[in-house]
Amino acid sequence: MAYRDFDQTALSRRALFRGGAHLGAAAALTSLPFGRSLLAHDVSQAWPNVAALAEKYVSQRKVANLFATFGWKQDPHLHTVGGGTLAVNGDTEVDLDTIYRIYSMTKPITGMAIMMLIDDGLLTLDQPLHDVIPAFANMQVLVDPEGPLDDTVPAATPITIRHLLTHTAGLGYLITSKGPLLKAYQDLGLVGGRISRTPIPGLAPVEPAPGLEVWTERLASLPLMHQPATRWEYSCSIDLLGRVIEVASGMDFETFLKTRLFEPLGMASTWMTVPESEHHRLTTNYGIMSGYPLPVDPASNSVYFDKPHVPSGGGGLASTPRDYDKFQRLLLGMGETGGVRLMSEEAVRVGTSNLVPETVDLTGTWMEGQGHGAGGRSHNGTFGWGGAAGTLAAVDYNLGLRGALWTQYMPTEAYPIRDEYMAALEADLTAMRARMMGDAA
Template sequence: MSVHTLASPALSRRSLLRGSALFAGGAALSGLPFGRMAFAHDVAESWPALAALADKYVASRKLANLFLTFGWGASEDHPHTVGGGTLALGKPTTVDVDSLYRIYSMSKPITGMATMILIDEGKLGLDQPVHEILPAFRDMQVLIDPEGPLEDVVPATQPITIRMLLTHTSGLGYQIISKGPLQKAYNELGLVGGRVSRLPIPGIEPVTPAPGLAEWADRLATLPLMYQPATKWSYSCSIDLLGRVIEVASGMPFETFLKQRIFDPCGMTSTWMQVPASEAHRLTDNYGIVGGTPFPIDPAANSVFLDPPEVPAGGGGLVSSPKDYDRFLRMLLGYGRLDGRFIMSEEAVRVGTSNLLPASVDTSGSWVAGEGHGAGGRVSGSSFGWGGAAGTLGAVDFGLGLRSCLWTQYMPSEAYPIRDEFLAAMQSDLEAMRAKKMAA
């Protein structure tokens, strides 16, 4: 079935950069002399700048909702909230921690940690060549010009490794990043990384996805790389490919592995590639922003996420709730431990949230210049996390002992400066908390 995917000129490098910009702000505040704080569940009074930001966007009807969640330490068993709004403009149902959001690339840290579980168990190696798991990737070719003819290639000078897939340094392209003949080939072969809508959307090319993750991976192996492996940081479909690696290494379907090894043990009961029809009433509408005006591009009642995905995309395919994602972040903040049990080992979390970039990689001019990248997420100081194409953000700051998320639904994410404003407001509120604590 033909669906509208993320092949969109509107989803620019800038919008995706904004998706990962969160983590510099939190890291700059790491080590402040305050720890866990006892707040009421609604903590707007403690985060006044963030509360004002949420109110500004919701009250002006620029967005249906802007909902923020926070938690201190790994022992607090629920997130505190700021902001709100409704599931859709003009509808009365308010958002809460159980509302459902398309998290897009916030799926990447989840897939990254799934990979770390298998590395910890010895079923994968961090520096293992991918072709040992997926033989089709043994003899890769590399474009001389990333935007040039597909026939103008040279052999790869080294094999792609699991580390390179985790850190976007494999040289692979991406449907939403590649240009020229390579992007055309991605679309023609159905190498999708996420879904947007059933509706025709101006500027988004309809693409028929490959029939399943195994076929998706086989087709990907036939195309050249954009760059030589381990030479350049370039946002890529590598986390989607890890979904297939996980299938082969674990011996179970990718979605089954996520459910059995992460979602069920973490108590994440509202995270899926396909939203059950019985839960559609919790799903937000997703909006496109044109000229500052929102219009629905994926209404909940007819959402493409009610259908099973042709390709379960580990890099951008999940829907989740604020409560669920907070539990995932809480598990990371607890170094693998949640509610008294280990979901994954402390070492796997410590390695996965550390800088895993190969030493040979040039990050100059990239989104992570001067910073690092771990297992599917940006590493900046003591922070780890990532953002999604529909405006969501999620991170843990190990120095502050803070887990935080921003929840909203609109595309492209640079249509509003929310993410920059969020960073500034969060930093302002955290500094005010520090000053108050020191004055006490």
Template sequence: MAFGDFGRAGGDIAFSRRSLLRSSAWLTAGAAMSAMPMGRLAFAHDVSESWPNISTMVNSYLDSKKVASMLVTLGDGQEDHAHTIGGGTLALGDSTPIDEDSLFRIYSMTKPITGMATMMLIDEGLLGLDQPVGEILPAFADMQVLVDPEGSLEDTVPADRPITIRHLLTHTAGIGYLITSKGPLGQAFVDQGLVGGRVSRFPIPGLPNVTPAPNLEEWADRLATLPLMAQPGTEWIYSASIDLLGRVIEVVSGQSFESFLQTRLFDPCGMSSTYFTVPKSEAGRLTTNYGIAGGLTLPIDTGANSIFLDAPFVPSGGGGLVSSAKDYDRFLRMVLGYGLLDGERVMSESAVRVGTSNLLPDAVDTSTTWIAGEGHGAGGRVVGKQYGWGGAAGTLASVDFSLNKRVCLFTQYMPTEAYPIRKEFLAAIQADLKNKLLG
């Protein structure tokens, strides 16, 4: 049994409520950003002195032992190495320092990767953005919709339109999620083993005991038997739709989802440290993930005994990957380069431009959702010229096309609302940029 499969109490929800880097943080400071010493420090990657407020914030968490590690990376255009702030160790009380090759559970930062993989297939004509999913996965052709999202699974009406690939990419398919569904539907996700990311090999209070579906195909077939929470294309509901895209990719490409990501994204991008299953030989690079409860910081998944050393039953396109700061920065570099990385074309410029644009259906009102006032692209939020997402264990990442910048924050703790790191990180960036403008 996978006691730690991502459950209702996961921190992914709170971590995704506000934009990663609001326009007031980056976009009002173009002149200051262009004058940053990033290019001049190509071989001196630590830029703490140039970003004192970020450095102070990061060091406050490290010095107080609230987290074992916190690493910020700041990349400028297509420079081949991001600059860093922070550090720490693989675990509290451990003497092994982390670096850009250390491994972190990135959870929902997997979603933009799955989104870009989907855009590749759309660009190649193997998928259509507005193609009904039922044409690829027939079990999804005739869906039912709950009259009450928290009510009886028998009280339904027929879907008045098909689920499309656009709906899956933007969480507007009406599909539920283990961490957002309530009532009978939420229990059905547990009973059917419709898991997303994994947390631990051991029982964790607050997380349901879930036996996962045996494979991605069966996972998708079971999901198709459950009613939707809303009519497709009408509401933004954080959902298992990005996980379902993993199965769509398998059917359309003729490859396993894991193989497709490896051959089409990870290998071409030089992402040699991004895994659904961390090889035993690399366990020494894997950080420990912590649970924060009642003022206590407790290890819930140690590097040496991590659940990510086991192959998952279901490779989760919505939250299943482990990666390094260096690897994810290479993915962001590729996106920021509109599909070009180190002179090699990984995906087409048009695929990136469409995937990082606002793809929300016109009828969707997001005013009462976590992304109010924002857009949503292929697996990530869109705010102006920014595209990115965060993860349940404190990670976050974004690119800003208008400033030609990329940024990541890596740490490991759950739930994310235990610490106001996102808010403090935003404030620190704003303060540093303001100082640069005034200085």
């Protein structure tokens, strides 16, 4: 089995964070003239450039689907633009209940689960990790992040929950580590998200650790890449938080997510293993080679039909546009949605704020000029994250807007969809402003 963390492979800061900023650019959306389309799902007429972008990629069969969703505050109604089918040559059209592999869009969900445990008094933000998992009590740090594993110095400060939430713990990742540390991650099966049941050219098969507890023990046996609270490095820290949730709550990770978040929110189509009865709703995931999509995880034989060896809090979930929007409504509602409060307002406010320690140097990292909260980017009143297969979601507290972009291909930089999407939004908004000014005159 080719089972390797591929999440955010080949993503640059430009691709991820410029794309993630698209909601912040929508400054005029609060006065958007939906008109008769206000109660419609498809509002493509109001967004001609976004609709044209989706049509271009889908009609040229560069992707099977390109589907955008927008919602306002606590209004459960979702507006949609674009579309496509489950597979490039398929007939079944995507909709709000189509199942996508969301990969790292799992991270904000895990982050908010941690904030719930802080709410419960079972954790604190600056609590040392070794209070929860003693194996991390005396960590060593590589002198050279790419050097030999026995050339280390003691960690100057303990890893904390804050560090794990913000990728500042000094941990590595299969997609960021190099040299002996990378080989150790591979040898010990320290995987995150899954790609395919079949081998993928260029990716060596990695046998995953047999469970999250063993995965955690093996991770604790390795040195850190950097001293904690000194550098932002995209890492496996959110996966590790899945084990923290298990120890602190007394529940296994997936059960906690189901009982504390998914069931209360009505997220009935979000899983790490897609049930057999729902296989017909899953998209096919594509690898882009020379501009052509080739099935890397076909919906007929997806790895997401298998129970994962290691449930990944950093990249393991499959979900739908409708389900993920319910999570976004919780964020915009500051912990309350549908008249039910699941988290305190303070927990959401803190979790969506910039939690990066002041001692961290962001120079030259993906986060330079940005902030990072509980598993997601926090910047100028927006909070969210993207996934390795092209998905993207964010909420904008300034506008009361929630939005997401849905497609399924890897790597995300194979196409400039996210940058083109933001440009299309800007063009549509400029036209809307001009029409509104004309009407006012």
